[in-house]
Amino acid sequence: MRVMPLIAVGLVVGIGTGWWLFGQRGAAVDIAPVDPASVIAVPGEPAPSPSVTPEAVSGPSRSSLQVTAAAPALPVAPVVATPATAPAPASASSGLLLPVQGISPSQLQDTFTDARSEGRVHDAIDIMAAEGTPVLAVADGHVEKLFDSDKGGLTMYQFDPDGVHCYYYAHLQRYADGLAEKKQIKRGEVIGYVGSTGNASPQAPHLHFEVHVLGPEKQWWKGDSINPYPLLTGH
Numbered sequence: 001m002r003v004m005p006l007i008a009v010g011l012v013v014g015i016g017t018g019w020w021l022f023g024q025r026g027a028a029v030d031i032a033p034v035d036p037a038s039v040i041a042v043p044g045e046p047a048p049s050p051s052v053t054p055e056a057v058s059g060p061s062r063s064s065l066q067v068t069a070a071a072p073a074l075p076v077a078p079v080v081a082t083p084a085t086a087p088a089p090a091s092a093s094s095g096l097l098l099p100v101q102g103i104s105p106s107q108l109q110d111t112f113t114d115a116r117s118e119g120r121v122h123d124a125i126d127i128m129a130a131e132g133t134p135v136l137a138v139a140d141g142h143v144e145k146l147f148d149s150d151k152g153g154l155t156m157y158q159f160d161p162d163g164v165h166c167y168y169y170a171h172l173q174r175y176a177d178g179l180a181e182k183k184q185i186k187r188g189e190v191i192g193y194v195g196s197t198g199n200a201s202p203q204a205p206h207l208h209f210e211v212h213v214l215g216p217e218k219q220w221w222k223g224d225s226i227n228p229y230p231l232l233t234g235h
């Protein structure tokens, strides 16, 4: 009669030890399934599969394997999602600054496809503002060319640092002091002042602004015009 409790204790200890060992193996296996491909490959190989099969762990470890395999998958998804969403705002907006001080995007009008004299298309945006309002660089870059033309009046051609885009500012009343060709300029720097030089009406001073995609020759007078409106307004 006294033997029974001892057997019972022995059973409990034995089961407990079994569970402990089982748990240890489970814990050890948890590290392995990091690479699911290698785990899946094991049963396919003839030599290791018999040694794996007899183990009682193989059943539960497979289930714990799936749990642990699923567990790392969860943190992986946000990690991948984070860099995917991060560049989205950057690509959504061009990062170009609105080049006339005190003007908000809602005040702009898309006049890119408007007709102009001699059958020309505008290929630009006109930003109406009072004479003498500071004109700001839309991005970092350098002054490629300062040019006084019949139509554009006092103009400036700016190249971006990569030489991909040219920003063209026209009808300036005057340039900012110290502005010169090849000068490095920063986004937001005053490059000149709104005016009506060239063919602009003195009654409607404005900044005529264009964005060109430069060709391989990187010539300030050659490039494909793209619409500045969405670049400046974000839509």
Ligand SMILES: [Zn+2]
Residues within 6 Å of the ligand: 122, 124, 125, 126, 207, 208, 209
């Ligand atoms: Zn214009």
